[in-house]
Amino acid sequence: MEVRHDWDVAIDGAEPRRVAEEFEEIALAQGVPMGIVFKFQLALDEILTNVVSYAFAGRDAAQAVVRVNARFGAAGVSAVILDNGLPFNPLQDAATPDMELSAEDRQIGGLGIHLTRSFVHSVSYERTDGWNRLSLAQPLQAHTEEETA
């Protein structure tokens, strides 16, 4: 059986944590393994933190809409993050941090997207009709194979 949960997210720095913690609670109740729950909620947190921090810079916050649609099923966990803010494709527009650099030379940004791409099996982006649409999907089977490999 598939369980759905949707969030309307305000442009507020406290919102990513609210969504991430509620996601964790629901996912654990659905029997999603703790390892996946942690990585997926971190990805949600990172993406939403970017959206509430930057997507509506210089725009009328009253017109801002940010929505998360999550699905929890036997096959896996998925979430779509929608916002009508500035166009931003994190898969292309975010710099990948150089892991070889010293602490003194490391750039401070880009880590959130890097963690998201590393921790979630499938991350995709599209921009349609003024909406950023970021999709995260984590099959439970893929994770199991990875863990036992």
Added chain:
Amino acid sequence: MNVEASYSGNIAVASVSGRVDSANAKDFDKALRDIIDRGVTGLVVDCNDLRYMSSAGLRVLLIAIRKTNAAGGGLAMCRVPDHIREVLEVSGFVRLTSIHDSAEAASASFSS
């Protein structure tokens, strides 16, 4: 999130508990700065009770690593839960700090 510190000479052990994310990274940053500003050159971050850390927490750690490196010491971590350790590995932070089984071992890493 809570940070408790104990001091021994110019080494401090900061035990961080709970959740570190973008909502409270500023508090984490202030806590570590306050500790370092007391003349600490070797900072041990004890993660035994740390439940969650996002990239916002990594940024705070990076600043603390730079400050303690500049002071001639450094930052070491200990008792890091596996899932947090994976965050450190994926983000390349294992190259910037050392990870130990105990606060004692982490503290001892500064004198070698």
